[in-house]
Amino acid sequence: MFALNLNKTTLTSVMSSRRVDRTTDEARLRLAAVDRNDPTLLHEQVAIEIRRAIAEGEARPGQRIPQAKDLAAVLGVNNNTVLRALRVLRDEGMLEVGRGRAIRVAGTPERGAVIEKMKELIDLGRRNGYRRDDLVALLENLPG
Numbered sequence: 784m785f786a787l788n789l790n791k792t793t794l795t796s797v798m799s800s801r802r803v804d805r806t807t808d809e810a811r812l813r814l815a816a817v818d819r820n821d822p823t824l825l826h827e828q829v830a831i832e833i834r835r836a837i838a839e840g841e842a843r844p845g846q847r848i849p850q851a852k853d854l855a856a857v858l859g860v861n862n863n864t865v866l867r868a869l870r871v872l873r874d875e876g877m878l879e880v881g882r883g884r885a886i887r888v889a890g891t892p893e894r895g896a897v898i899e900k901m902k903e904l905i906d907l908g909r910r911n912g913y914r915r916d917d918l919v920a921l922l923e924n925l926p927g
Contacts, residue, residue, distance in 0.1 A: 810842030810888065812849065817858055825860055829868035832858075837877060838892045848878070848886050875899060 814836065817828045836842050848854075851865040858865070869886060872878040875895035879887045908918045 810836070810846040810848050812836045812841050814854070814858060817860055825864045826867040826871065829854070829858060829860065829865055830871045833868065833872060834877065834892055834895070837888055842888045844888050844890060846888050848888065850886070 812833070814832045817825050817832075819825075821828065823831070833842075833848070842848055851869060852862050855862040855865045869878060869880060872895075873880050876890045876898040877888065877892070877895045879889040881887065905915065905918060908915075913921075
């Protein structure tokens with residue numbers, strides 16, 4: 784089910800036939816349609832909208848978000864575009880993609896930012912000859 788609201792679409796999907804407490808388990812996302820004239824890649828636009836929804840509290844840690852096919856239909860993009868955005872968000876630590884079709888919010892935008900910086904640090908270390916365990920040892924020995 785979805786309803787149009789001032790250029791944003793509220794999306795709630797029917798996850799299964801079992802009874803669910805929708806106030807705690809299922810997120811209601813208001814998503815803006817992608818802008819095909821924007822130079823930002825479509826999957827990044829989708830990821831940006833989901834990040835925004837999480838940051839604004841439309842989806843909290845532990846809540847499920849709608850399936851990729853439902854997101855794709857509402858946003859007017861291919862299912863693979865949404866799946867790519869979900870992989871990006873999973874890699875950032877924002878989402879957990881479980882067995883079947885369960886997609887849950889795992890973290891906050893702040894956590895995602897920390898994970899991104901850590902990845903940058905690992906890349907920098909590798910370019911300068913450090914192994915992952917060397918970087919972990921350096922981190923553990925930092926004051927603070």
